[in-house]
Amino acid sequence: MRFLADRMLGKLAKKLRILGFDTLYFNEISEEDLLKIVLEENRVLLTRDREFHAKAVKAGSRSFLLKSNYWQGQLRAVFQRFKLQPEFFKPFSRCSKCNAELEKVDPDDIKTKVPDYVFFTQVEFLRCTGCGQIYWKGTHVPRIINALSDFINEGGHHDDR
Incomplete structure (x- = not known):
């Protein structure tokens, strides 16, 4: 879709x-x-x-x-x-900013584009094929997935105002 x-x-x-x-x-x-x-x-x-x-x-x-x-x-x-x-x-799988697909990237290719702490604590990095934004599965990812999963499992009524 x-x-x-x-x-x-x-x-x-x-x-x-x-x-x-x-x-x-x-x-x-x-x-x-x-x-x-x-x-x-x-x-x-x-x-x-x-x-x-x-x-x-x-x-x-x-x-x-x-x-x-x-x-x-x-x-x-x-x-x-x-x-x-x-x-x-x-x-x-998509960039939240520009909608292009994300691709796995060699960590050495983006070393200067992420904070040192992130580079040394993460094993997988993704880069947007459109705008070049770098993504990694930091602590925010489980929070986002859990929030959206809760929302979906509740039938979408969470914070529906």
Whole structure:
């Protein structure tokens, strides 16, 4: 499943990327350009804008209108609508910043790009094939996975406001 989140859904886009879903997000781009990308790349448009949703559907796009103002409710709605299950997730396979795929990298190639402590305590490093961001499975990774797992296991009701 490939998504394109409109400019109101930056937090949702980041969470979907962390879970491994190909999710484009542009802060500054016209609706016409977004629709063009959605149609050309066969993506599902995620939006909170009723008029944009109607315009997208009329243009032949797959579009999902989200009602929640908060990423938690939005994520729950996406899970439910597209029947996304944990077995579809590929956590930390995409860059949370630019959506490109992550690749394993030789630690010696990034030694100067991470703090010394990180370099000497981590065994695996990933680099974004798009923006070059370096990732490693530090203490934040289990926290993120646990938080998202709890959210998923609770049916998405955690902090749904």
